Amino acid sequence: DSGVTQTPKHLITATGQRVTLRCSPRSGDLSVYWYQQSLDQGLQFLIQYYNGEERAKGNILERFSAQQFPDLHSELNLSSLELGDSALYFCASSQGVSEGDTQYFGPGTRLTVL
Amino acid sequence: GENVEQHPSTLSVQEGDSAVIKCTYSDSASNYFPWYKQELGKRPQLIIDIRSNVGEKKDQRIAVTLNKTAKHFSLHITETQPEDSAVYFCAAYRGGGNKLTFGTGTQLKVEL
Numbered sequence: 001d002s003g004v005t006q007t008p009k010h011l012i013t014a015t016g017q018r019v020t021l022r023c024s025p026r027s028g029d030l031s032v033y034w035y036q037q038s039l040d041q042g043l044q045f046l047i048q049y050y051n052g053e054e055r056a057k058g059n060i061l062e063r064f065s066a067q068q069f070p071d072l073h074s075e076l077n078l079s080s081l082e083l084g085d086s087a088l089y090f091c092a093s094s095q096g097v098s099e100g101d102t103q104y105f106g107p108g109t110r111l112t113v114l
Numbered sequence: 115g116e117n118v119e120q121h122p123s124t125l126s127v128q129e130g131d132s133a134v135i136k137c138t139y140s141d142s143a144s145n146y147f148p149w150y151k152q153e154l155g156k157r158p159q160l161i162i163d164i165r166s167n168v169g170e171k172k173d174q175r176i177a178v179t180l181n182k183t184a185k186h187f188s189l190h191i192t193e194t195q196p197e198d199s200a201v202y203f204c205a206a207y208r209g210g211g212n213k214l215t216f217g218t219g220t221q222l223k224v225e226l
Binding site for chain 2: 002033041042048056058090100103105106107
C-alpha cells in the first residue's frame with residue numbers, strides 16, 4: 001500500500017457525461033500528479049499540482065480539468081466524455097518539487113464510457 | 115520535450131535466467147531515472163531508481179545501470195522468478211517541475 005488513495009475504484013458512465021475522480025496523497029506529500037493509462041498503453045502524464053498550484057501540464061485535453069484543494073487532495077474532472085476516454089486513471093504523489101522526487105502511485109480509477 | 119524509448123516491448127525468459135530491459139532518453143538534462151513494475155490491473159510500483167551522479171545501483175536481484183554519455187539506462191533482473199512477470203516501465207525526469215516521462219513498457223514473462 002503506497003498511502004495514496006483514489007476513489008472510486010470503478011466508474012461506468014455514458015458518452016457526454018461528466019465525472020470527478022478523487023485522490024488523496026500520502027501524508028506529508030505536497031505534489032499530486034494525474035496519469036492516464038489506456039488499454040495496452042503506457043502512462044501518459046496529464047497534469048501536476050504542487051501545494052494547490054498547477055505546476056506542469058502534459059497531454060491533458062481541454063475537456064479535462066483538475067484542482068488541488070487546501071487539504072492537498074486533488075480532483076480530476078472529465079467532461080463531455082467520449083468512448084476513447086475509457087482508461088485507468090492514476091494519481092501519484094511526492095514530497096515536493098525537488099530533484100527527482102519519488103512518485104508513489106494510487107490504486108487507480110477504472111473509467112468505462114459506454 | 116523528453117522522449118524515452120524502451121526495448122524490448124515483450125520479453126520471455128526461463129525461470130532462473132536473467133532479463134535485461136533497455137531505455138534511451140533524449141534530453142541530456144534528465145537526471146533521475148526510476149523503474150516501475152506494474153502487475154495486471156494494479157498500480158505501478160517503484161522497484162529501483164538511479165540518479166545521474168551514479169553509474170550503477172543494485173538491490174538484491176535487481177540492478178540498474180546508467181550511461182549518461184550514451185543517454186541510456188538498463189534494468190537487470192537476475193535469477194528470475196515467476197512473480198517477476200509483469201510490465202516494467204522506465205522513466206526519465208528532467209528538472210523544472212517534477213515531470214516524469216515514461217517509456218512504453220516491457221511485458222516480462224518468466225516461464226517455468
